[in-house]
Amino acid sequence: MGIPKTRWRGGCLALVITLAAGTRAAAETPCEVPGKPSTLFCQSNPSYHSSVCQEVCTQEFCIRTDEQRFQTGMPGLCVLALDARMRAVTGSWSLGPGSLGRTGLDVSASGMVDLTVLAGGAVGHVRLTRTPEGKLEVSEPLTFRPPIESSPRPPPEGSCTVPGHRQTLFACTGRAPSSEVFDKARATCTSPSHPASMQTPPQGACSAQGCLTVVPVKRGARDAGEWCLAWVDAKGSAHRLPKPRVYGTAFQWDVRGETLCAHVDTGCKNREACLEETCYAAAPPHRLLLPHQRSPLESDGVYFVGPAASPVRVDGTLDDAAWGLAREVVAETRAHLRYGVRAWNGPADSSVRLKLLHDADGMLLAARVRDDRVVPLARGVPDVGTDHLELDFGSARYALLLGTDQKVSLRQWRDRRGRDVDWPLESRCAWAPEDGGYAVECRIPNGVIFYIPAVPGPSWFSVWVSDADQPGTQETLMGSLLHEAFVSEVPPTLEEARSIEQQKQARLP
Amino acid sequence: MSERRRMAFRLALVGLFVLASRASAGEPCRDVGAASDVVSCMTAPEDWEHLSCDTRCQKDYCVALRNDSPRPDMAAEWCLMVTDQQGTVTGSLQLADAEDAKVTRASEAGDIDVREWDEARRTSVLRSKRRKDGSLVEVARTPKRRPQTAPTPSPKPRKQPEASCSVEPPYRGPTLTPPTCTGRKPAARFLQEAAKLCATQPGAGEQLVSAVGSCSASACIALMPVDGVWECVVGQSDGGAPHVLKLAEVAKSSGLTGVGLTGTTACATFVEGGGSGGDISSSACVLIGSPDRLVMQAPPSRVAFLDEEGYHTVPMKAEPTVDGDIAGDAAWAPVQPLPARTDSNVIHGLGAWEGPRDASVTWRLAQGATALYLAAQVSDDRVTPARPGLRSVFADHLELRPYYAVVLEPEGHASLRQWRDFRGTRVDWPVHGARCRWRARQGGQDIECRLPFGAVGALAAPPSRHDLLLVFSDGDGEPRQKSLVGTRVDLWLWKEFPPSVEDYISTTWGD
Known part of the structure; x- marks a missing residue:
């Protein structure tokens, strides 16, 4: 599912080239003037939510990442080196305009700066060095995570291109529907306000399972150039395709078996990098077929959280049948590191496989963590310096801490305005040691984490695993960036997918 | 053209401009005769909307503010509407550029x-009149003003300050004309340190001028230009270190x-060019110290108090x-009550409301170490708890x-219970960790809650600020809500009193 391998590779490559070009240009034109005090304010104002904003200080200097507005008016990511005492800028480096994304920052006392950049859906790394004069220089250029091999997809059995500047009618290839199929499609598409046009012929393309038909319809008595898409299956049942969100921007529809796929241009500058394919079940209820599911490794993106089909017993064993149906998110590459590039010794040192579900009582979480040395909570050791999971909602942040007797405690570490707090919260969680790591299983009751929505509803959070091989030292933080959509079934119906999109646009109370 | 004619022409142009502005400001935003969505706010209050569903009724009409989109693809905008008692819209006015709005008066006549707030939290008041035919017309609109230094009431007029510095209005362009200062002259060392501090401020260029300042009996202030404008103010109280005042x-x-400057209290005044709306003036006072604190009038209670x-x-x-x-409970004694007892507090069911003995409430809010406490003393002639x-x-x-x-x-x-998730979707979730109890008493019931931070x-x-609408919903045993009595609260939780300037700025960031 998703973008075909060649296209995705091309897209990724184009993105790398675009950003690399931007990087070169920006390196010559730093984002702040040396000698001036920094005007960025990410640390001084805790309610500032921008997740690009980070700062790490040594005794001599500070490295800060933040959003900077460039002369073009576009924001972009800026990295600053500051004098620790005077806070004056000594050097800067930028990804250039339009390069926003979440960052991971890792700074050594010797001036080595590792930066994880998440821009445009791609994850990359760059290593900068702070010179003795305080300037920032690139020592390892920006590279993005390699494209993921996905299984090749068969070509579509038929396609219809949408009228545009080169054609006035839908143009379909593949096996054409019979006149009987067209008649059924016309009847399905006809409504009192939108009768089928008798002047413009319908078009269509068939697979072995059915036909996609495109019927021109009138608005009242007027031929207004509108179209109705209908699916007529091999048994002769006809269904009008409800207009999905991509309807207005699709430039091509493919039919492959019982699947309809819309090709959409998301509108960014580099067209090749911005083409997406969104697929639906052709038959009602026209489920969305999981866009962006490229591979478990490619886990940044939309994540659909479905219901547990059977009860989950929270004991840390993750052996309940319900987990078998949940999609897995894997974070086990260097690109998933948010912090601690140099401390990380590979997936066996720290990595995580994560699943989410929901039931009537709340959200269920299962995490299988690989960790060569498990460090649970201990007296005298700061909580942040023990192995734990973090649920990061941008401003609000929560932690799942490994306690004694295999209990896990849920704490809120940042409130909704981003202030540091340490509040205990109700949860039913357990952990268990495993060969080469540990597992965490958790039920977080509804409402306990304020930003987990009712179903159907969208949320946005990352799950990080924090590794401390030495008690008291947070060595690495790694995980995935997800836009969660809590739905009543996976894949979701178009109605739920649409409702979630609408909720994203709506103003919060 | 003679001077008189020219003047007449100008006046006519101004008149036309005024007329045009009025027409655009007071446009209707709902169709007359339409069934109002006020009805859904009123007759199905269990489907309670967010804060924008602010409805109140008089004998002949209801008035409501809604903030929503006329169509799904259009941006939300504020609409003031009046309806008859059947919920049919009889008139409406669009509130242009309003970010927030609140009905402050709806008289029987x-x-x-x-009151409207724009994005910059400038306020203005729209006065309108419901005519006898039900239509709504704009009568006047006050100029937009910045709020006075929140959260204090504007400082009472003082006697002449012990020391002061006045600056040429900066909106006429950058000026390096030094401020005129009166009062005791500061030591040269203080002025030098002030110049150094201001040089580290964002936008500070090479300093070509010296700092100027003045002293009271217990503190000094100094001013320096930043980016060509005299706006860096440094203060120092006796025994303290000089530092930039975030006025x-x-x-x-x-x-x-x-x-x-009077004692250690520094008060600054600001005038921003307000374009066609005129200048916008505001002021701020801080108590110079370590840390600097906001100047607030002594409240009647040091636990919870109300100001404008x-x-x-x-x-x-001691927590309740x-x-x-x-x-x-003695813990509640020093907490200032917040009454909601008049018909202006009835946000639904004014026709059924029989007065404060029927349904009214006196609220109290207080802050514990790890929780917010809430007390509601309800007057209710028929106490109706939930039952099968x-x-x-x-x-x-509540x-x-x-x-x-x-x-x-x-x-x-x-x-x-949580009845709305963070996006406003209707839910019914228990809130684990919160504790509430109630007691019936003569003429009503008392309700008390502990709302732990985190669990809620x-x-x-x-320090934080919360915009709440506290409502008592009166049931009479029938499957309906008889009336809703509410009050809107701008709740500030401070760590200490008076708050430090840093706490105040972080709490109001983004307002």
């Missing part, structure tokens, strides 16, 4: 006032025109026992909008 950040303004900018709380020394006994066969929304309950409700259960138990996810840690 049809005089309706709305502009407190006032959320620029355009410093003067600083006065909101309801302020600081941590209590949550058992439903409010009057007998009567949904909790139709029983007596609503802490936009997210929570306190449901009264048998035997003095009460539970905090909508609460932010102090």
Whole structure:
């Protein structure tokens, strides 16, 4: 599912080239003037939510990442080196305009700066060095995570291109529907306000399972150039395709078996990098077929959280049948590191496989963590310096801490305005040691984490695993960036997918 | 053209401009005769909307503010509408550029006032009139003003400050004309240190001029230009270190025109060019110290008090026992009450409301070390807790909008429920960790809650600010909400009193 391998590779490559070009240009034109005090304010104002904003200080200097507005008016990511005492800028480096994304920052006392950049859906790394004069220089250029091999997809059995500047009618290839199929499609598409046009012929393309038909319809008595898409299956049942969100921007529809796929241009500058394919079940209820599911490794993106089909017993064993149906998110590459590039010794040192579900009582979480040395909570050791999971909602942040007797405690570490707090919260969680790591299983009751929505509803959070091989030292933080959509079934119906999109646009109370 | 004709032409142009502006400001935003969505706000209040569903009724009409989109693809905008008692729209006015709005008056004679806030939190008042035919017309609109230095009432007129510096209005362009200062002259060393401090401010260029300043008996101030404008103010109290005073950040303004100093209290005034709306003036006062603190009038209570900018709380020394006994709990004694007892508090069901004995409430809010406490002393001639066969929304309950409700259960138990998720979707979730209790008493009931930070996810840690609509919903045993009596609260949770300037700025960031 998703973008075909060649296209995705091309897209990724184009993105790398675009950003690399931007990087070169920006390196010559730093984002702040040396000698001036920094005007960025990410640390001084805790309610500032921008997740690009980070700062790490040594005794001599500070490295800060933040959003900077460039002369073009576009924001972009800026990295600053500051004098620790005077806070004056000594050097800067930028990804250039339009390069926003979440960052991971890792700074050594010797001036080595590792930066994880998440821009445009791609994850990359760059290593900068702070010179003795305080300037920032690139020592390892920006590279993005390699494209993921996905299984090749068969070509579509038929396609219809949408009228545009080169054609006035839908143009379909593949096996054409019979006149009987067209008649059924016309009847399905006809409504009192939108009768089928008798002047413009319908078009269509068939697979072995059915036909996609495109019927021109009138608005009242007027031929207004509108179209109705209908699916007529091999048994002769006809269904009008409800207009999905991509309807207005699709430039091509493919039919492959019982699947309809819309090709959409998301509108960014580099067209090749911005083409997406969104697929639906052709038959009602026209489920969305999981866009962006490229591979478990490619886990940044939309994540659909479905219901547990059977009860989950929270004991840390993750052996309940319900987990078998949940999609897995894997974070086990260097690109998933948010912090601690140099401390990380590979997936066996720290990595995580994560699943989410929901039931009537709340959200269920299962995490299988690989960790060569498990460090649970201990007296005298700061909580942040023990192995734990973090649920990061941008401003609000929560932690799942490994306690004694295999209990896990849920704490809120940042409130909704981003202030540091340490509040205990109700949860039913357990952990268990495993060969080469540990597992965490958790039920977080509804409402306990304020930003987990009712179903159907969208949320946005990352799950990080924090590794401390030495008690008291947070060595690495790694995980995935997800836009969660809590739905009543996976894949979701178009109605739920649409409702979630609408909720994203709506103003919060 | 003669001078007189020219003048007449100009006047005519101004008149046309005024007429044109009025027409655009007071456009209707709902169709007359349409069934109003006010009805859904009123007749199905269990489907309670977010804060924008602010409805109040008089004998002949209801007035409501809604903030929503006329169509799904259009941006939300504020609409003031009046309806008849059947919920049919008889008139409406669009509120242009309003970010927030609140009905402040709806008289029996049809005089309706709305206070509006724009994105910059500048306020203005729209005065409108409901005519006898039900139509709504704009009568006047006051100029937009910045709020006075929140959260203090504007400092009382003082005697002449002991020391002061006045600056040429900066909006006429950068000026390096030094401020004129009166009072005792500061030591040269203080002025030098002030110049150094201001040189580290964002935008500071090479300093070509010296700092100027003045002293009271116990403190000094100094001014320096930044980016060509005299707006860096440094203060030092006796025994303290010189430091930059964040007066502009407190006032959320620029355009410093003067600083006065009395004792250790520094008050700055600002005038920003307000374009066609005229100049916008604001002021800010801070108490110079370590840390600097906001100047606030001494409140009647050091635990929770009300001023015109909101309801302020600081941590209590002794926290209440949550058992439903409010009057007998000494912890509540110093907490200022917040009454909701008049018909202007009735946001639904004015026709059914029989006066304060039927349904009214006196609220108290207080801050513990790890929780917010809430007390509601309810006057209610018929106490109706939830029972089998009567949904909790139709029983007596409290609503802490936009997210929570306190449901009264048998035997003095009460539970905090979440009735809206963070996106406003209707839910009914228990809030684990919160504790509520209630007690019936002569003429009503007392309800008390402990709302722990964290467990009640909508609460932010102090210092923080919360916009709440506190509502008592009166049930009469029937499957309906008889009336809703509410009051809107701008709640400030402070760590200490008076708050430090840093706490104040972080709390109001983004307002």
